[in-house]
Amino acid sequence: xxxxSSTTVDLARAQFATTSIYHFLFVPLTLGLGPxxxxxxxxxxxxGDEAWLRLTHFFGTLFLINFAIxxxxxxxxxxxxxxxxxxxxxxxxxxxxxxxxIEGLAAFFLESTFLGLWIFGWNRLSPRLHLATLWIxxxxxxxxxxxILVANSFMQxxxxxxxxxxxxVLTSVWALLSSHWAFSAFVHTILAGLTCGAAVxxxxxxxxxxxxRNVELFRPAAKVAxxxxxxxxxxxxxxxxxxxxxxxxxxxxxxxxxxAQWEDCQKCAFSLFQIGGFTKSDETPSFSxxxxxxxxxxxxxxxxxxxxxxxxxxxxxxxxxxKGNYLPSIEAIYWSMRVMxxxxxxxxxxxxxxxxxxxxxRLERLKWFLWIAVASSFLPFLACAAGWCLTEIGRQPWIVxxxxxxxxxxxxxxxxxxxxxxxGVFISLYAVLLxxxxxxxxxYAGRDPSDQGGASPAPAIGY
Amino acid sequence: MNLQNLWFVLxxxxxxxxxxLEGFDFGVxxxxxxxxxxxxxxxxxxxxxxxxxxxxxxxxxxxGGATFAAFPAWYxxxxxxxxxxxLAVLFFLIIRVISFEWRSKSESPAWRKxxxxxxxxxxxxxxxxxxxxxxxxxxxxxxxxxxxxxxxxWDLFNWYTVLAGLAVVAIFAFHGATFLTxxxxxxxxxxxxxxxxxxxxxxxxxxxGFLISTVxxxxxxxxxxxFPPVLPAAIGIAALVLAAVFVHRxxxxxxxxxxxxGAIAVIVTLFTSLFPRVMVxxxxxxxxxxxxxxxxxxxxxxxxxxxxxxxxxxxxxxQGWTYHVFRARVGGPGGEPTH
Numbered sequence: 001x002x003x004x005s006s007t008t009v010d011l012a013r014a015q016f017a018t019t020s021i022y023h024f025l026f027v028p029l030t031l032g033l034g035p036x037x038x039x040x041x042x043x044x045x046x047x048g049d050e051a052w053l054r055l056t057h058f059f060g061t062l063f064l065i066n067f068a069i070x071x072x073x074x075x076x077x078x079x080x081x082x083x084x085x086x087x088x089x090x091x092x093x094x095x096x097x098x099x100x101x102i103e104g105l106a107a108f109f110l111e112s113t114f115l116g117l118w119i120f121g122w123n124r125l126s127p128r129l130h131l132a133t134l135w136i137x138x139x140x141x142x143x144x145x146x147x148i149l150v151a152n153s154f155m156q157x158x159x160x161x162x163x164x165x166x167x168x169v170l171t172s173v174w175a176l177l178s179s180h181w182a183f184s185a186f187v188h189t190i191l192a193g194l195t196c197g198a199a200v201x202x203x204x205x206x207x208x209x210x211x212x213r214n215v216e217l218f219r220p221a222a223k224v225a226x227x228x229x230x231x232x233x234x235x236x237x238x239x240x241x242x243x244x245x246x247x248x249x250x251x252x253x254x255x256x257x258x259x260a261q262w263e264d265c266q267k268c269a270f271s272l273f274q275i276g277g278f279t280k281s282d283e284t285p286s287f288s289x290x291x292x293x294x295x296x297x298x299x300x301x302x303x304x305x306x307x308x309x310x311x312x313x314x315x316x317x318x319x320x321x322x323k324g325n326y327l328p329s330i331e332a333i334y335w336s337m338r339v340m341x342x343x344x345x346x347x348x349x350x351x352x353x354x355x356x357x358x359x360x361x362r363l364e365r366l367k368w369f370l371w372i373a374v375a376s377s378f379l380p381f382l383a384c385a386a387g388w389c390l391t392e393i394g395r396q397p398w399i400v401x402x403x404x405x406x407x408x409x410x411x412x413x414x415x416x417x418x419x420x421x422x423x424g425v426f427i428s429l430y431a432v433l434l435x436x437x438x439x440x441x442x443x444y445a446g447r448d449p450s451d452q453g454g455a456s457p458a459p460a461i462g463y
Numbered sequence: 464m465n466l467q468n469l470w471f472v473l474x475x476x477x478x479x480x481x482x483x484l485e486g487f488d489f490g491v492x493x494x495x496x497x498x499x500x501x502x503x504x505x506x507x508x509x510x511x512x513x514x515x516x517x518x519x520x521x522x523x524x525x526x527g528g529a530t531f532a533a534f535p536a537w538y539x540x541x542x543x544x545x546x547x548x549x550l551a552v553l554f555f556l557i558i559r560v561i562s563f564e565w566r567s568k569s570e571s572p573a574w575r576k577x578x579x580x581x582x583x584x585x586x587x588x589x590x591x592x593x594x595x596x597x598x599x600x601x602x603x604x605x606x607x608x609x610x611x612x613x614x615x616x617w618d619l620f621n622w623y624t625v626l627a628g629l630a631v632v633a634i635f636a637f638h639g640a641t642f643l644t645x646x647x648x649x650x651x652x653x654x655x656x657x658x659x660x661x662x663x664x665x666x667x668x669x670x671x672g673f674l675i676s677t678v679x680x681x682x683x684x685x686x687x688x689x690f691p692p693v694l695p696a697a698i699g700i701a702a703l704v705l706a707a708v709f710v711h712r713x714x715x716x717x718x719x720x721x722x723x724x725g726a727i728a729v730i731v732t733l734f735t736s737l738f739p740r741v742m743v744x745x746x747x748x749x750x751x752x753x754x755x756x757x758x759x760x761x762x763x764x765x766x767x768x769x770x771x772x773x774x775x776x777x778x779x780x781x782q783g784w785t786y787h788v789f790r791a792r793v794g795g796p797g798g799e800p801t802h
Contacts, residue, residue, distance in 0.1 A: 065565070067564070068564035069561060071520075071560055072556065075523075075524065075557070075560075078528060078531075079527065079542060079549055079553060081542075082527075082531065082542025083550075086611065089542075090535050093534075093536070093759060094532075094535060094759040094760055094763045097528065097535060097759070097763075098532045098763055101529045101532040101770070102528075102767075102770050103528065104521060104529070105525055105774040105775065106774050108521045108524055108525070109525070109774075109778045109781075109782070112518045112520070112521050113517075113521075115517065116514040116515055116516075116517050116785060117785055117788065120510075124788055124789070169759075169763070170759075170762055170766070171762065411611075412611050413546070418547060421550070422547075425550060429557065429558075433561065436565070440565065440568055
């Protein structure tokens, strides 16, 4: 069965979206939980208090359960460019391949090797060296994120290249590595990762508080989680909105699409919620709640700023690149942006209230709030997924902004039948793994940390 | 040597590192259902590669990334052409990677059995497909004039590629067994020694058959002379035969060195037979991808060379140190260093 090539592209996109969003449930947890576990172990080294060691083992186990899936699903991402997007791979390989290869050599080797040393090194390395292995692994995960985001940034804001014989060719590796976009995306991603990690630690602590278990042990963990979570979640709201100004200057369609702003405007309002208004034939929403001037502020940094509407932007693209539709799915972008922003804001609010209650020593007894905190630990992951939808769907129809369109970048050798098979395999396998992961996480997050002989510096993991 | 050829050599180095290191991880995985008698021994086998498997697998990630960066057209055609094969590799690698962390997370015998088999099946399947996949680069696949794969999944199977798959499975299983003779003790050690003896014959026969065939295929289908491919092939055959001899004489370190050399010889023989091509076209020899028509521009290769020259030695240094830290034999009482 050979279907039209548009179906092939759609299937390839569906597979990339599925596997990336799934991969990025585990990545931010690795980025954020790693350093928190390292802080626990550092506190144990500093104070000699066994409680910190128990916390290190307890949250270290949660970290490793997810790290395994992150590694396994990361391989899929690297292979997938060549498997499904061979035209893209040939077009950008000169530029895009470099950060991927550097990631392997400079970051992934570091993180994998030193994490192995940490897991099994409890009795074989000196305590100081053993602690250092975890911090080195954490640095590896952060470096990894940087190089991957450098690669992704080239798709959003290509820099440091020229086009030779129909291929993008690298002209300056420094321009690529120091791209303003990559730097902003890195800070935004690390802050999001720390939010995920701290929210999970805080959520697990609150779960134990709500059930009245191990309250004394989890109190210091909750304190560390809040010290990370409050500033990080708040700063990321500010940083994310600030990032919007850069996006507006480089990918104006993304921002106007996120507001479903069809016509040019000045002192533009931001709609908190709207019904309708997402298509060319229905530009005016039938209902909306608006904040005056906020869109102008978010996209230009001034409440008085001018925002170019989608109709005008499309005309500009038609004049520059020829006939066609240069707008992504407006409704998907609009809601992705809001899910991200609302989930992020709610987490920041929970963090601030939680910190206040903790400071007043009332946190452990307020059951209703504890359950809200437990539920909120899932929200940063939702925000991450929505954020990537905004970033990647908002770039369409381009696969590399202004240079190559998604519709002509897939692999000619790969039929829709093959794609249907692989999409089916990934969806079924990933679904099974997610169910098992949630089961394992629930089991290990709900465990009593003193059950597992955590007081002696035994290996965190026994086979 | 120009940078394109240097990068061809570096790709060979990365794949060799992968076959040498993950080769024994796969071998240990394949032996998991057969060697241990109880759960403690199963745990010991997992622990023998526990601290290092992840670092070993990064050789694959890096080989993939380096191929993408240095030879984009090769990466694109190979990964899209071997689509279903690589999908299977990913499936096998995913269930295997997860088994390492998840097996010990429940006391349930059924749970542990599932993840043990996930590791074993994943190791076997991935080894088999790597063999079939690499052999296809040399034997030739339908590649059209625009450099794209233009065939079906079944085009990947013929006598030579299937032989390659079986040879890689046998060599990795043997390599895993000699690795276990260095890392285990007691009964498990004795059984690993016996397994190595049995596997030595299969590995030497299949390995020799594959390496000789590779030279024949190189001459027949890739316009090569017998020399130089015959050189790594001969070294590989000698290594596998010597490994068999050393296993019978209980020279464990030497046996492991020789199986490692055998695993590397698979990659080196194949790539020596390929050069200067990287993928042979069975449709029209002129459509074959070569080092020069698939390579990146000079600047990218120069940048990547600097990065590789800094980081590959560093990686070797700290990975080597890891093996030193975990040199103690696993299983049994004590677990003190024995050499």
